[in-house]
Amino acid sequence: MNKTDALIIGAGPTGLFTAHQLKLIGLNCEIVDNLDKIGGQCIELYPDKPIYDIPAVPECTGGELTNNLINQIKPFNIKFHLSERVDEVKKEGDNWIVKTNNGTTFQTPNVIIAGGVGSFEPRKFPVKECEKFENKSVLYSIKDKSIFKGKTVTIFGGGDSALDWAVELSKNSKVNLVHRRDDFRGAQATVDKVHELAKDGKINLYTKYQMSSIKGGDQLESIDIKNDDKEIKTLKTDYALGFFGLIMQLGPIANWGLNIDKKTIEVDTEKFETNQKGIYAVGDICSYPGKLKLILSGFHEGALAARACFKLARPNEKYRFEFTTSSKTIKDRLGVKSD
């Protein structure tokens, strides 16, 4: 059991700055995120897109913003739990007991949800029957590529993941690559490689096709793919791999007894606390009259939620407001020299 003053769910910009604010006022915190990297939407959706409305930063990309925030919290050695999704939040006395899908548990008086639009999950095949084969022969990520050796693998998608795996698996497996149009959006070198392998018969390329149905009993047997002219082809296959990127899902947050409206959590504007004492929501996931879904709003919300956490984490102490320019205590925490 990890004991901490505050647990932050979400390692996007708001979660990172909230951590900074907590550590600055002398509280411990840990961060959980379902992605395998720090940065949230900034990294997953627009790492290279410029942002123009971060105060005092005329222009930066999602990736640069994330790196700067990581640098800003470097002095604090904050513990991250990546590739973990918080599944359960339960009250126990004055604390919340938080469990992740990997079985990590936390005991904390404060939970700060900085979850954006929810956790990132792979987009799935639209064909409903795929659920029956999911995690067995219908996969959305690859953990162990050796299972495909000597098998037929049908890969769907047109981005880097789909193309990289098509190239890699074509060495030891029979690979079909199916994509809804002729253009691929992966790196040009990989696209060229795929076309080369297709020419040599190492990859069977089906463009302008999408999955229309899937067949099999206990084992996956074949997949039907259909093009815009409704022509159907049947592909015998052992595995179907879908690489359609990630989608944000509110997921288990919906079950924690919070007031949720249109995928956002209602909070007050003093502490950014939800209807549950000690659970706060900041950033894109919170809602209140006048809410703006901007990164700068998330920073403000996190700073106030952090102060609210102090009361529950240190019930016998009084919080004293200090400036980073003048406080010796804060400078010690940051590891910088005082004048």
Next chain:
Amino acid sequence: MFSHTCPIFLYNYITIMAKITYVTSDNQIHTVEVQNGLTVMEGAVQNDIPGIDADCGGGMACATCHVYVNDDWFDKIKPKEDGEEDMLDMAFEPKKNSRLSCQIIISDELDGLTVSIPSKQS
């Protein structure tokens, strides 16, 4: 209050709004007036029309405001910019007439536009 009598107000009213029809996957028809300059996505969100999630808020970064544009309208809409087709790869059941509704900006020319919303966004 002057709009009935004052031609200037009437003129503004006519030119700045367009009628947009959203057909949901259960064939419910929602026709609303949306201000010129807004996007078809914003028109749906502001009028509580179900089925448009718009998770990224209009940044062409998520494909959860996917719509099908009725054939007679498809060619009248400004063509896709770079990146929209890439995002549509990830949409739920994309078709030839798929668009991201956050990329369709409403103007006089689109008055009467009809779009259909897929059964799911993800």
